[in-house]
Amino acid sequence: MELFVATFLNLEVMRAASPILLQGLLITLQLIAVAVPLGLLGGVLLALLSTARSRWVRWPLIVWVDLFRALPPLVLLVFIYAGLPFAGLDISAFGAVAIGFFLNTSSYYGEIFRAGIESIPRGQMEAARSTGLSKIQAMAWVILPQAARNVLPDLVSNTLEVVKLTSIASVVALPELLYQARQAQSVTYNSSPIVAAAAIYFVLLWPVVRLLSRLEHRAVARR
Amino acid sequence: MSNWDNFIFTFFNARVMAEYLPRIIDGFFLTVGLAALIVASGLALGLALAVIRSFRIRPVNWLIVFLVDLFRALPPLVVIVLIYFGLPPVGLAPSGFVSTWVALTLVLAAFAEEIFWAGILAVPRGQWEAARSTGMGFAQTLLWVVLPQAVRLTIPPLTNRTIAITKGTALGSVVAVAEILSQASAGVSFSSNPSPLTLGAIAYLILFVPVVAFGRWVETRFAWRR
Numbered sequence: 001m002e003l004f005v006a007t008f009l010n011l012e013v014m015r016a017a018s019p020i021l022l023q024g025l026l027i028t029l030q031l032i033a034v035a036v037p038l039g040l041l042g043g044v045l046l047a048l049l050s051t052a053r054s055r056w057v058r059w060p061l062i063v064w065v066d067l068f069r070a071l072p073p074l075v076l077l078v079f080i081y082a083g084l085p086f087a088g089l090d091i092s093a094f095g096a097v098a099i100g101f102f103l104n105t106s107s108y109y110g111e112i113f114r115a116g117i118e119s120i121p122r123g124q125m126e127a128a129r130s131t132g133l134s135k136i137q138a139m140a141w142v143i144l145p146q147a148a149r150n151v152l153p154d155l156v157s158n159t160l161e162v163v164k165l166t167s168i169a170s171v172v173a174l175p176e177l178l179y180q181a182r183q184a185q186s187v188t189y190n191s192s193p194i195v196a197a198a199a200i201y202f203v204l205l206w207p208v209v210r211l212l213s214r215l216e217h218r219a220v221a222r223r
Numbered sequence: 224m225s226n227w228d229n230f231i232f233t234f235f236n237a238r239v240m241a242e243y244l245p246r247i248i249d250g251f252f253l254t255v256g257l258a259a260l261i262v263a264s265g266l267a268l269g270l271a272l273a274v275i276r277s278f279r280i281r282p283v284n285w286l287i288v289f290l291v292d293l294f295r296a297l298p299p300l301v302v303i304v305l306i307y308f309g310l311p312p313v314g315l316a317p318s319g320f321v322s323t324w325v326a327l328t329l330v331l332a333a334f335a336e337e338i339f340w341a342g343i344l345a346v347p348r349g350q351w352e353a354a355r356s357t358g359m360g361f362a363q364t365l366l367w368v369v370l371p372q373a374v375r376l377t378i379p380p381l382t383n384r385t386i387a388i389t390k391g392t393a394l395g396s397v398v399a400v401a402e403i404l405s406q407a408s409a410g411v412s413f414s415s416n417p418s419p420l421t422l423g424a425i426a427y428l429i430l431f432v433p434v435v436a437f438g439r440w441v442e443t444r445f446a447w448r449r
Contacts, residue, residue, distance in 0.1 A: 003313055004313060007309075007312045007313050008309070008313075066432060066435050066436065066439075067428070067432075069435050070427065070428055070431035070432045070434070070435045071424060071427055071428065071431070072390040072391070072392075072393035072394075072404070072427060072431075073390075074393040074394060074396070074404065075393050075403075075404050075423065075424055075427050076424075078396075078404060078408060078420065079417075079420050079421075079424055082408065082411055082417065082420060083234070083411075083417040083420050083421075086233050086234075086416065086417045087230070087233055087234070160295075161387070164296075164297070164298035164299070165298070166298075167298035167300045167301055168298075168300055168394070170300070171396075171397055178298070178300060178301055178304065181304075182304065182308070185308055185309070186308075189312065190312065191305070191308070191309035191310075191312055194301070194304060194305050194308065194309050195305070195309070197301065198297055198301050198302075198305060201296060201297055201298060201301060202293060202296045202297060204296075205296035205297075206292060206296050208296075209292045209295045209296045210292065212295075213292075213337065216337070216341060217341060217344070
């Protein structure tokens with residue numbers, strides 16, 4: 001038991017590691033602040049494009065979205081980070097992560113928004129158009145707000161996944177929370193920094209998980 | 224060399240690809256095996272937890288809810304790293320394969336429990352009462368009446384979640400599991416050419432595009448009626 005506490009819950013080691021863990025947390029928050037808005041924006045764009053009538057737009061779009069949903073995000077990230085320099089494009093770890101996350105998360109957000117838009121009856125668009133709104137205005141002010149509300153649990157759930165996904169940036173040596181915890185662990189040969197990082201993730205994300213449980217159960221109860 | 228030739232030489236180098244293809248194929252089968260293990264154990268554990276939860280024993284349920292929340296909140300890579308790098312100091316040294324398997328099993332089980340539980344709750348109370356009135360016990364009712372209906376409701380969300388988590392097998396590359404990504408990365412550093420990564424990406428696409436398409440089909444076929 002003593003060994004367990006000394007290895008996993010060593011307060012001294014945690015205190016010593018706390019400055020670099022906080023630095024890591026800051027980078028993680030920055031990553032979230034870049035990845036989530038970019039992903040949402042890309043997702044809305046993909047969803048809007050998927051409402052196009054022409055199959056020359058819709059089919060390539062399905063291929064694009066399925067491609068980036070099928071590739072594990074880590075594979076995409078390593079491909080960008082390790083592969084592109086060979087093509088003469090030198091890219092920073094942060095840049096690689098931003099591009100990889102954009103391609104991956106916008107595809108997921110896109111699918112969610114598409115489902116949301118499809119859940120809105122056609123009459124809404126027709127009614128909005130008949131009041132003199134242009135197609136774009138009707139989309140922005142009438143359809144999208146309702147669509148987003150209908151798929152809110154999925155949006156929250158996907159955002160949670162994006163936040164958790166930022167931990168893979170440690171693989172390309174971006175000094176975010178998990179990377180710093182690993183550094184501290186290998187210096188001290190003590191597992192407490194990783195436990196501390198896990199605790200930070202948990203404290204940060206538990207409210208979101210609780211909220212999601214309630215949203216999901218409410219959705220089930222409504223049926 | 225023109226730009227196009229240069230591009231082909233760099234990313235689709237036939238010689239390099241031929242050299243590393245056997246390793247990627249090894250990695251492919253390892254990934255498939257690992258994914259199959261994770262799906263089997265994760266879904267089984269998740270279902271078991273949901274069944275235990277339906278007995279509604281307070282302290283037990285608090286524990287289950289806490290564990291489920293924990294593994295929904297923690298990034299899978301953090302769990303893998305914690306098991307692989309965290310346990311050796313206390314004398315346990317699970318291999319990368321076992322670490323990845325255990326970590327992703329726990330994560331999948333957490334999500335599956337939540338989904339199965341929602342499914343169990345969604346079965347109308349009348350079904351319970353009707354089954355009990357025919358003389359079936361609690362366990363019989365659960366097994367023969369409630370679960371078959373609950374599981375059918377849960378197929379679409381469960382399929383998508385399972386797909387997302389099995390893609391996490393690529394995270395095994397961080398803890399030296401010789402799956403597709405780590406074989407491909409090793410190939411890149413040996414050959415100084417990114418073609419093995421191209422090959423690795425293609426291997427993943429061969430593995431997961433049908434799975435994603437299957438998920439899409441399941442979603443329309445078993446659509447939750449809202």
